[in-house]
Amino acid sequence: MHRKASLVLEDAVRNIYTVVAFCADNKVMELYRVQLQKIFKRSFLHGMAIGFGFGFSQFLLFACNALLLWYTAYAVKKYYIDLPTALKEYMVFSFATFALVEPFGLAPYILKRRKSLISVFEIIDRVPKIDPDDHSALKPPNVYGSIELKNVDFSYPTRPEMLILSNFSLKVNGGQTVAVVGVSGSGKSTIISLIERFYDPVTGQVLLDGRDLKLFNLRWLRSHMGLVQQEPIIFSTTIRENIIYARHNASEAEMKEAARIANAHHFISSLPHGYDTHVGMRGVDLTPGQKQRIAIARVVLKNAPILLLDEASSSIESESSRVVQEALDTLIMGNKTTILIAHRAAMMRHVDNVVVLNGGRIVEEGAHDALMAKNGLYVRLMQPHFGKGIRQHRLI
Known part of the structure; x- marks a missing residue:
């Protein structure tokens, strides 16, 4: 699926002079959009499955932590062990550490993608010197050809x-x-x-x-x-x-x-x-x-x-x-x-x-x-x- 979309884009970029000479850029964009829609449908289901798996694993992680906290508190209360304050502080620091450390684990990926995105957005944000869509420009009914x-x-x-x-x-x-x-x-x-x-x-x-x-x-x-x-x-x-x-x-x-x-x-x-x-x-x-x-x-x-x-x-x-x-x-x-x-x-x-x-x-x-x-x-x-x-x- 991705290969077909890449092929449409590669064809257009390699043959850019022919594409613009025949005013076919809208057709190329439509072909690319159709291929992206196919990819979107397939990727959406794939993403849902990955998201569900990740969410379920996180649910189990925090559910187990909550269960452990409850069990510890219950045990302390049952046996008159004076550790509630210590346990609360432990859990606060545990979650705070997790929240602070997790972004650092993702930092290399974020920086790597950021470099790629900078070059992509430079192209997207570039204003062409020659505007193909200037509707105020001339469109004479006849061409003599001189x-x-x-x-x-x-x-x-x-x-x-x-x-x-x-x-x-x-x-x-x-x-x-x-x-x-x-x-x-x-x-x-x-x-x-x-x-x-x-x-x-x-x-x-x-x-x-x-x-x-x-x-x-x-x-x-x-x-x-x-x-x-x-x-x-x-x-x-x-x-x-x-x-x-x-x-x-x-x-x-x-x-x-x-x-x-x-x-x-x-x-x-x-x-x-x-x-x-x-x-x-x-x-x-x-x-x-x-x-x-x-x-x-x-x-x-x-x-x-x-x-x-x-x-x-x-x-x-x-x-x-x-x-x-x-x-x-x-x-x-x-x-x-x-x-x-x-x-x-x-x-x-x-x-x-x-x-x-x-x-x-x-x-x-x-x-x-x-x-x-x-x-x-x-x-x-x-x-x-x-x-x-x-x-x-x-x-x-």
Whole structure:
């Protein structure tokens, strides 16, 4: 019972970005509450039994002491032994000593739990800088999808001295597909984190349709974004639950259509239990390619106007890369604002603009063919992947 509750909590903490990106924190809390209720019912009976046993033992202890006191007093009175005062004083000191000594026996346990509780309450009492439940924030009826990072400086809170982005500016028009490439640590994934508002910039602004992201209700904002990460996030439940995580009221037909678009329906249908197959701990029973296709199906079902793809095909084994690539190609060719981080040449042919980062700044920008003609950093970054990308492109 405790293991199931811990599993729900562990899943949520490990996959916190996916949970908040799909606005599923309320669902996670509900799942956790259900598991805690089951534990409460079982623990309540267990606690009652322990409490009854402890209470009964204490009753016997004090009943025996009372009986001993009565018997001693009776004996003294019967045989005219003048010890009542001595006995009373003995009993007073006996109980007083017991009351004083007992807390000292519990002191190590109290201190041990106190240290744990301090850290727990520090987290509980922490006021988040980004409030997801600000009901006074904007919730526009329509989203055009124009995104702009304007003069952004950013460093992670754990490393405030290290600027990841410096005076960074980038504009993506509504419905446009932009690829971001760059050396490791140049700030590619940071752009995704800022757009999802996992963090706020140190200086500068991140704008959606010309308005600062801080003006929008956070849950509303994330409900209009679809995120596919480099490492596919799969929860320890069924394939069905993993896909409808994006939209819990989706119909069976909508779920299967999303799986078809993601090239996942065929392999799911071939499993003994189909969509009700349990995937094991964080999807251990699935291949990386299968997990990524399920993650893509989740985003397809969400049908958000803004797509954020963070190297969504980089960790896929070669035999699955073509199938995943086809699913990603289908996904980004829709009329959505798409920002993708990738190094595969096959994907670059479907984008409207390519942005090349180095040291937190844009050093090159333009169409794939134009950047290839420049023979600059873009060519050097793409060279190891270019031949492979062409072969995959021909297969597609």
